[in-house]
Amino acid sequence: MQFILNDELIDDNTLPSDFTALRYLREKRGLTGTKEGCASGDCGACTLLVGALENGELTYSTLNSCITPVQSLSGKHVVSVEYLSKVDELHPAQQAMVESHGSQCGFCTPGFVLSLAGLYENKQNADQPIDREAVCDAISGNLCRCTGYRPIIDAGLSMIKVQEAKETPFIELMSKNEGIKSLLENLQAETNAKSNYLQPTNLEQLAQALTSYPDASLIAGGTDLMLENTQRYRDFDTLIDVSSVVELKALDIGAITLTIGASVTYSELEDFSKILYPQIHGLLSRIASRQIRNRGTIGGNVANASPIADLPPLLLAFDADIQLLKTDGSTRTVNINDFYQGYKQTQLAKDEMIASFDLPLDKLAQFHRFYKVSKRMEDDISSVMLAVRFDVDNGKLSDVRLAFGGMAATPIRGFKAEAALTDKAINDEQALNQAIDALRAELTPMSDMRASAKYRLDMACNLIRKAWLELNGTDVVTFSGHAVSDSILSTGLEGSTHA
Template structure:
């Protein structure tokens, strides 16, 4: 394993495959600014900033170091909070937190600072403005229990002011006797870091217990040589076995860099999504092409999790509360399964789940990709997620809707639910009640809702009762029908909340 940790080239060959980046920083390097809060990727106290070369550009993203194997960061630039003030001058994110009084006990502060620093580095290098929504997205995986978020958001919004002030200092003579060096160098523009990373890209990334194949040929060899190894992609769920259940893994095969599993492109008839595509990558891809999909992705987990979690992992994990399976179910997506011997087979998403945590995946198979029909993507669709928090929370109810309409008549209807049962499910009777009816037939809508009440018996748990889930599901179907018929139904699904709402609560009734 070779990587750059802050400003030092690290070579390490003795780590267990599942040794986390958090443990490595604290136990092996004495970098204790990175904190352990939850050990499950929920609180953000352990946030790290990781730089990688993409098409010759150095870009940074955040991750939860408590659930990230250290060896997965081979060939990267790993930044801990100690590096931000390496010159003796605070990074604009740090200075803004000081000026905005964004810290009290300080335990969560390093994570917040790194999340804001990542936003600063990427936004500054692209010369895009920072707004409230961008700040809230950046810190969506960072929890604060004492300061409150207003001063932290203020800090994020003021980072460029701090930066401009420091840049102006460079043009003026320094105060005589001062040892301070203004912080003007962007990490993303650091040519020394870029050069070192370019050199690391040419070196093999495999160790004896952590393999990172980059194509299917290498993957096949790794699987053949290590038949007992465990596959890992983002590891945002798998690593909980290590941190929460204290399971030790032997060899791990990391499929997140396999080129053929990273495809994300539009073909003649379908959108192909590789299994190792991350939530963030699909989010960026869908921003203008598929805004409804983009809106749902922004509600999944947190920025740190979306930067590592993969589409294939979300589906293969077979969790009843996963948010992407209902979306794929609404579009009748096909799943390409890849065997260890290189052969493939296709299974429709409707047939993939066999029961709680049970799928059609054989022991020698993995998900390779998903194919979603372009024709169906062009039809009316909506995705609604109901949860207690706006971000970094699990769905109480998830509904994915697709309506096909011809000449004012519904010719195909999909109502796919998550968080309701042991597997993602469809409301088949409710779909049938709407199919063949005029799009504005309210009687058909009411019949569909009654059909749904007769066919679904949602589970009850700590998140919601069965009755609540059923009522919410019925209301969401009505909401989708209203949108189909042109009613402007405002959905509160983002971070761009006006100051008037925050301070007075006014207009709150306008948001559903």
């Protein structure tokens, strides 16, 4: 394992495969600015800034070091909070936090600072300025118990002004680390000789790794798998990291399908869909936090088979096909409607993994909406998730999909409600009411700490009505993202136009 930690080359082949980046910084390097708050990727106190070469450019993103194996950072530039400031000079993110009084007890502050620094460092590559939405997105995975978020948001918004006010401008990480590019290029050319954490870059190398280590566990983003280590104290032996397998990173629009590789991260799909598929982009902005989206993968979200996962209902709405890959290189196709067999049970055989997803372009072009109901806007699990698709032909609904997450042991469809709407006029309110009655008859939601069965059922029915209203041109209130106006903050009311 070789990577750059701040300005030091690290070469260490002595670590267990599941040794986290957080533990490495604190226990091995004495860099205690990075904190452990939850050990589950929920609080952001352990946030790190990680630079990677992409098309010859060095770009930085944030991640949760508490659930990131340090060996997965091989070939990267890892920045801890200690590296941000220079002698007698703070990074603009740090200086802005000081001037805006954005820190109180200080435990969460390093994580906030690195999240804001990541936003600042990448500002020249963004197509929009640093506004409130960008700041809230950047810190969406950072929790603060005592300061409150207003001064922290103020700090994020003032970073550029802090820089402009300096007599001698602060040299950004990207600029002062020009020399790191060549170092990273050389590191990426190195082969990982350590056998307990393998990082194949193509299917041939992956097949060799699987053959050599048949009992190894597969890991991509590790945002769920690593909880077995940090929460349940499970020790992993050999890990095979599939996040860099080029064939699993496909994100292509073909003649009839959109192909999404299993190792595509939420952030990558989010960027890809921003213009082409804004509804998908809006849903992705509600999944977890920026740190999690930077590492979590589409394949992991589906293969995990969690009933509250947000992407399976989306795939159900589009009747997606799943390409499964066996260790011998053979493949088979399973439709998403047949993939889930029960709670945490799928059609995946022991020698299979998800390779990609195929979404039909004609269905992507039809009316679709995704609604996520949760207690928090970001970094929260769905109480109810609805993915809906309506195909309209001559004023009638020729095809209907109503797919739910968070309602049962598996992602499910409302088949009877779909049938009640099919072949009916798009503005037939009687058909809508029949569909809602049918949904109440066929669904028996679970009750848990997030919501009661009654709440889930009422919300599911209301979401169907909401989608029907949107289909018929009614402007409904939908909050997806972090663009909250001052009027909302002060009165809780919004104007007549909503995104």
